[in-house]
Amino acid sequence: MEAIRKQASKFREQVARQQQAVMKQFGGGYGADGVFADEAEAQQHSKLEKLYISTRAAKHFQRDIVRGVEGYIVTGSKQVEIGNKLCEDGKKYGTENTCTSGSTLSKAALSFAKARSLMEKERSNLLKALGTQVAEPLRAMVMGAPLEDARHLAQRYDRMRQEAESQAIEVSKRQMKLREASGNGDMISRLEAAETKLQELKSNMGVLGKEAVAAMTAVEAQQQRLTLQRLIALVESERNYHQRVLQILDQLEREMVSERQRIEGAPPPMVESSMPPPPAYEEVNGIFMRNTVAELVETVEYFLAEAIQSYRAESDAELNLAAGDYIVVRKVSNNGWAEGECRGKAGWFPYDYIEKRERVLASKVAQVF
Numbered sequence: 001m002e003a004i005r006k007q008a009s010k011f012r013e014q015v016a017r018q019q020q021a022v023m024k025q026f027g028g029g030y031g032a033d034g035v036f037a038d039e040a041e042a043q044q045h046s047k048l049e050k051l052y053i054s055t056r057a058a059k060h061f062q063r064d065i066v067r068g069v070e071g072y073i074v075t076g077s078k079q080v081e082i083g084n085k086l087c088e089d090g091k092k093y094g095t096e097n098t099c100t101s102g103s104t105l106s107k108a109a110l111s112f113a114k115a116r117s118l119m120e121k122e123r124s125n126l127l128k129a130l131g132t133q134v135a136e137p138l139r140a141m142v143m144g145a146p147l148e149d150a151r152h153l154a155q156r157y158d159r160m161r162q163e164a165e166s167q168a169i170e171v172s173k174r175q176m177k178l179r180e181a182s183g184n185g186d187m188i189s190r191l192e193a194a195e196t197k198l199q200e201l202k203s204n205m206g207v208l209g210k211e212a213v214a215a216m217t218a219v220e221a222q223q224q225r226l227t228l229q230r231l232i233a234l235v236e237s238e239r240n241y242h243q244r245v246l247q248i249l250d251q252l253e254r255e256m257v258s259e260r261q262r263i264e265g266a267p268p269p270m271v272e273s274s275m276p277p278p279p280a281y282e283e284v285n286g287i288f289m290r291n292t293v294a295e296l297v298e299t300v301e302y303f304l305a306e307a308i309q310s311y312r313a314e315s316d317a318e319l320n321l322a323a324g325d326y327i328v329v330r331k332v333s334n335n336g337w338a339e340g341e342c343r344g345k346a347g348w349f350p351y352d353y354i355e356k357r358e359r360v361l362a363s364k365v366a367q368v369f
Contacts, residue, residue, distance in 0.1 A: 044209045045161065051216035052154050058223040059147065062138045065230070069135040076127045080120050087116040104263055108256050115252040119245050126241040133233045141226055150215035157205065157212045164201040170194050262309070263323055305329050305340070305354040319347030327354060 090113030097106040141147065174191040181187060304326060311321040319342060321327070327349075329340040338351040 041206065041209070044206075044213060048154055048157065048209065048213050048216065051213065051220055052151070055147065055150070055216060055220050055223060058220070058227065059142055062142050062223070062227055065227070065234075066135050066139050066142065069130050069234070073127045073131055073135075076123060080123050080127070083116055083120040083123070087113045087120065089113075090116065104259060107259060111252055111255050115248050118248050122241055122244050122248075126237055129237040130234065133237065134230045137226060138230055141223065146215075146222070147219050150212070150219045153208065153212035153215050157208045160201060160205045160208060164198065164205055167194065167198045167201055171198050303329050303356055305338075305356050307342075307353055308355050309353055311349050311353045313347060313349075317348055319345060319349045321349055321353060326357070329354070329356075 090109045094106045094108075094110035094113060097103065097109070099105065171191070171194045174187065174194055178184065178187050178191055307321040307323055307325040307327065310323050311319075313320045319327075319340070321342065325342050327340040327342040329338050330346075331339040332351055333339075336351055337348050338354065339348050340346065
């Protein structure tokens with residue numbers, strides 16, 4: 001009979017443990033003691049679990065942003081280095097160019113180098129802003145004490161809750177044993193001690209749970225607010241960078257297109273000018289010499305010059321020029337005119353339309369005569 005009683009008691013304990021496991025799985029509570037049947041505690045536990053998951057996901061997102069920005073800074077720094085080298089190359093060509101056919105490409109190279117330098121400066125400012133305004137604040141929060149303290153509180157609450165669950169099972173077991181052996185004073189005292197410990201755990205668990213929920217809620221709000229602010233700062237920094245670079249590129253394009261149109265475009269229509277006419281041939285060569293002729297023409301040595309823009313002759317005494325033509329200049333007057341020979345023809349032309357050249361390719365010299 002005693003063996004049957006022991007077997008029945010063992011069977012009841014197994015059933016109780018199975019009930020506890022099922023109730024734990026579905027969030028039901030623990031035994032007749034009802035330690036976790038309290039609705040407020042269940043809601044608190046559920047909210048804490050959601051907060052833990054939310055803050056963990058936000059932490060991972062913040063870490064991903066930091067890693068992405070750091071990678072962008074490393075790549076951008078390399079691009080700045082390459083861009084500055086390109087700027088130096090353009091500046092070097094623009095200042096050391098020895099091309100004999102004109103300085104158009106030199107001017108374009110210098111303009112490009114200047115614009116490139118400004119763009120790389122803007123890129124450096126962007127990288128600095130991303131580091132100080134985005135990566136550093138987020139990294140500080142990921143590694144900061146408030147998040148870790150709140151998570152430690154949640155973990156302490158979870159451990160205390162597990163301890164209370166175990167204590168509730170212990171109380172249930174002692175209650176069943178007491179029912180089987182009623183009147184046992186030692187068992188009663190042990191049951192009372194177990195119940196007292198369970199009540200202390202429940203009380204401490206309630207206080208700790210509230211602290212953990214409050215701390216996790218504050219951290220979650222801070223994560224959401226700070227991450228959004230840093231994302232906005234990232235977008236604004238990139239937008240401002242691209243706007244300034246676009247302005248630089250627009251200005252560079254205008255300069256280069258204007259230079260190209262000046263060279264390739266048709267000569268502008270002639271308008272009535274206040275520039276005095278060139279000296280008459282007879283005056284320059286001593287025929288019908290007047291007293292003012294000596295003041296009009298300077299005696300100069302012959303030199304080679306390049307036409308920097310086209311000129312259309314308006315009389316037989318003038319010389320047609322095309323941009324890039326080379327001229328042997330023989331005379332220069334004080335009233336803005338010069339006389340020379342180009343392509344087998346001689347005549348007058350505005351002195352401002354040419355530039356003196358020290359060196360000229362042999363093939364170009366052949367075109368003069």
